[in-house]
Amino acid sequence: MGSTAAARLFLETTCGADxxxxxxxxxxxxxxxxxxxxxxxxxxxxxxxxxxxxxxxxAHGGLIATAVDVVSSAALHxxxxxxxxxxxxxxDYLAAVPVLAAAGGGSQPxxxxxxxxxxxxxxxxxxxxxxxxxxxxxxxxxxKGRHTKFVAAEDARRGGVAAGAAAxxxx
Numbered sequence: 001m002g003s004t005a006a007a008r009l010f011l012e013t014t015c016g017a018d019x020x021x022x023x024x025x026x027x028x029x030x031x032x033x034x035x036x037x038x039x040x041x042x043x044x045x046x047x048x049x050x051x052x053x054x055x056x057x058x059a060h061g062g063l064i065a066t067a068v069d070v071v072s073s074a075a076l077h078x079x080x081x082x083x084x085x086x087x088x089x090x091x092d093y094l095a096a097v098p099v100l101a102a103a104g105g106g107s108q109p110x111x112x113x114x115x116x117x118x119x120x121x122x123x124x125x126x127x128x129x130x131x132x133x134x135x136x137x138x139x140x141x142x143x144k145g146r147h148t149k150f151v152a153a154e155d156a157r158r159g160g161v162a163a164g165a166a167a168x169x170x171x
Contacts, residue, residue: 002076004042007034015029028063029066038078040075040118041119042071048113061091068147071115084149085149094142116131131144
């Protein structure tokens with residue numbers, strides 16, 4: 001059985017400001033902050049700077065896709081011990097999010113993205129997750145993510161992987 005504490009630990013270990021990991025997720029998402037967590041849902045924010053921008057000065061689509069993957073996996077951790085492996089991941093980009101400060105000076109708040117991840121269904125072998133990506137300044141929907149994961153069956157009595165179930169599919 002997962003928990004909100006397990007989900008928070010997963011994110012802090014994977015990409016928190018103090019993460020010691022030298023992985024793609026840690027590099028791309030360092031500083032990701034959990035805003036709230038409850039069973040089946042996790043909301044996190046990510047500050048934007050020029051290192052997270054594309055050539056057009058807006059949030060890079062790969063950054064958003066990576067966050068959809070990691071934050072939805074954390075949402076799954078709120079109800080399951082293991083988050084499994086990705087089967088399918090997709091993102092529909094609806095609006096650009098400027099990262100670069102507007103010319104002309106003045107102090108503007110650092111732009112952020114908010115990721116609202118929800119578990120739609122967690123079955124015996126598949127989990128379906130969605131993520132609304134919002135612009136932090138005004139809450140506008142800027143992207144919709146969907147993520148399907150293969151998950152090993154868990155035996156609730158033991159709190160772990162059921163006998164005979166593979167923790168990871170062989171490819």
